[in-house]
Amino acid sequence: MEELKLPERFEEYSEGRKAGFLKMKAAKESGRKVAGYFCTYTPLEVLDAAGLLSVSLCGMSNETIPAAETVLPKNLCPLIKSSYGFAITDKCPYTYWSDLIVGETTCDGKKKMYDLLGQRKRMYVLQIPQGIDRTYSRQLWISEVRRFIDFVSRETGVEITNEMLRKAADRRNELRRARSELMELQRLSPVPVSGQKLYKFLEGLNYNFDLEDAIASTRALTAEIRKAYEEAGNVKRRKANSHYRMPHRGSVGKSRGRRGTQRRRRRLL
DSSP: OOOOOOOTGGGOOHHHHHHHHHHHOOOHHHOOEEEEETTSSOOHHHHTTTTTTEEEOOOOOOOOOOOHHHHHHTTTHHHHHHHHHHHTOOOOOOHHSSSSEEEESOOOHHHHHHHTTTTTOOOOEEOOSSSSTTTTTHHHHHHHHHHHHHHHHHHHTTTOOOHHHHHHHHHHHHHHHHHHHHGGGSSSOOOSSHHHHHHHHHHHHHHOOHHHHHHHHHHHHHHHHHHHHHHHHHHHHHHHHEEEEEEEHHHHHHHHHHHHHHHHHHHOO
């Protein structure tokens, strides 16, 4: 197999994404198949059960928008234009390496983009129910997921069983719990870590294709932050106790009296 190339701007990406590029490159060179997806509605458990590596493809840069605007309307959502721009310029290796791309019917702009992406990549567009108040919405989504399972099974040649789906769901739910435990720390007052730093870590999880490692690293960070927060709280309490002194009886009145005398003297001068 021909050696795959990394993006020209490789060094400009965050550490998490750079590590993801290298892992994906190694996986592709070993023969693994990759499924790119755009929305969190995508049932990743199905892709996991089939042995596919799944990766988020949403564009997060204005860099590729000019290229996308040669095809898409300029007044279209920047997220859509950025995503499509990365696909047609091959500046995102995840899109380039994807053997299958999973879309969804969340907006008309995306559906148009998926029509165009389908000319370049194997596409599957999930039909998302458009309202929870419809009595048929639940059954529609169940039917759509079953159809998606059949599609992925045919594409990969893997017979996806209920047991395989349960195991995949257990692993994904464990990661979701670990992420939730980390985000729950932000309920503390004051917050233990900035939202920007937390987001950067959570974004990096999208490019960690080893779920067990992702779970372990998330829980390790949660424990580290909680420990640092508790230790900082103890230090503050000790400092507060060491500096606090109960005033002697009458000292408040005396100090006020001295300040008042000084003010009167300044006025007289």
